[in-house]
Amino acid sequence: MDFLSGSKKEFLDYLNHIEEKDKIAVITHIDLDGIASAVLISEILKNKKSKIEGINFVEYGKGMFEKSQEEFAEKKINKIFISDINVSSDYEGFEKLKKNFDVLVIDHHPSDLMGKNIIRTKSSDCVAFALYELARENVDLSKLEWLVCSTIVSEYSFKDKDNFDFIKQHYPKIIYGEINNSEPGEISKRISSALIYFKGNEKKVYDLILKNDLESFNKYYNIVEKEVRTLIDKFKKEAEFYPKQNLYFYYTHPKYSVTSIITTLLSAEKPEKTFVFVSDINGEPDFYKVSSRNQSGKEDMNLLMKKGIAGLENANGGGHIPAAGARFMKKDFEKFKKNLLD
Numbered sequence: 001m002d003f004l005s006g007s008k009k010e011f012l013d014y015l016n017h018i019e020e021k022d023k024i025a026v027i028t029h030i031d032l033d034g035i036a037s038a039v040l041i042s043e044i045l046k047n048k049k050s051k052i053e054g055i056n057f058v059e060y061g062k063g064m065f066e067k068s069q070e071e072f073a074e075k076k077i078n079k080i081f082i083s084d085i086n087v088s089s090d091y092e093g094f095e096k097l098k099k100n101f102d103v104l105v106i107d108h109h110p111s112d113l114m115g116k117n118i119i120r121t122k123s124s125d126c127v128a129f130a131l132y133e134l135a136r137e138n139v140d141l142s143k144l145e146w147l148v149c150s151t152i153v154s155e156y157s158f159k160d161k162d163n164f165d166f167i168k169q170h171y172p173k174i175i176y177g178e179i180n181n182s183e184p185g186e187i188s189k190r191i192s193s194a195l196i197y198f199k200g201n202e203k204k205v206y207d208l209i210l211k212n213d214l215e216s217f218n219k220y221y222n223i224v225e226k227e228v229r230t231l232i233d234k235f236k237k238e239a240e241f242y243p244k245q246n247l248y249f250y251y252t253h254p255k256y257s258v259t260s261i262i263t264t265l266l267s268a269e270k271p272e273k274t275f276v277f278v279s280d281i282n283g284e285p286d287f288y289k290v291s292s293r294n295q296s297g298k299e300d301m302n303l304l305m306k307k308g309i310a311g312l313e314n315a316n317g318g319g320h321i322p323a324a325g326a327r328f329m330k331k332d333f334e335k336f337k338k339n340l341l342d
Contacts, residue, residue, distance in 0.1 A: 006119030025054035065093035271295035
């Protein structure tokens with residue numbers, strides 16, 4: 001695995017300087033890659049007779065480190081792993097965090113960020129796999145290889161040949177074109193559905209994975225899947241299509257946060273099309289969130305989201321080339337849409 005910033009040596013040096021007196025925390029993303037990364041960090045720390053003393057699951061955006069800053073200071077935390085988070089989304093908060101804690105970042109989002117203790121891979125290498133590669137020669141992570149494979153599927157990292165070959169080593173009968181319906185594909189769907197069901201309480205899913213209680217995820221998958229299918233049917237009847245941009249635009253108000261799953265499924269059916277879903281945010285009545293995807297990779301969703309929020313107050317957005325998200329104030333709905341389509 002190639003690193004755009006940092007190295008395996010830098011990661012191991014950070015680990016080797018962890019002492020018994022240190023109190024360690026993790027800040028990670030709310031998706032499967034973020035959860036899997038936290039599980040791998042927990043297992044890696046066990047090897048050093050250490051443990052995670054605090055963990056926060058966050059969404060990207062300005063102020064995303066504020067809660068951790070206060071909470072971890074109270075707990076006397078002194079070291080923090082940040083995984084699967086583009087810290088550029090709140091660079092001011094990140095700089096403040098670095099002043100008070102010894103921070104290590106492991107990420108794969110497009111960014112120009114460099115520097116000490118910042119380890120970045122290319123976008124197609126999910127963070128769970130990066131952590132596995134960084135630590136596997138020093139820590140036995142074999143019991144979590146199923147989780148790494150499932151995360152590679154969830155993040156579409158299998159499009160990289162080396163990553164697909166890794167899955168193939170553990171699931172020899174897997175077929176590239178049918179990977180979403182394979183064993184790791186089905187696991188990724190169930191865990192991702194549980195994360196949607198428990199949105200705001202992602203630690204519940206994290207704890208279930210630590211207990212290896214995969215059976216529990218079936219219940220939440222069935223509940224979330226029902227809403228996904230309902231909304232896909234509504235989308236096919238109601239979505240606006242803009243031929244010039246080759247783009248579908250749709251607003252919805254789902255009970256569960258399923259727009260990312262829906263854009264992924266629709267994009268798999270029509271990989272050349274761009275899908276943009278706008279939806280409400282529970283608990284934030286003044287804001288919308290956006291999920292976008294173009295599975296062909298010919299349109300850059302990271303740049304599209306940045307284009308959409310250009311000039312908008314209190315807005316943020318970004319992600320990867322095939323998939324990205326954004327957040328903006330409801331009063332700017334028409335401006336956001338105009339930015340996308342111009």
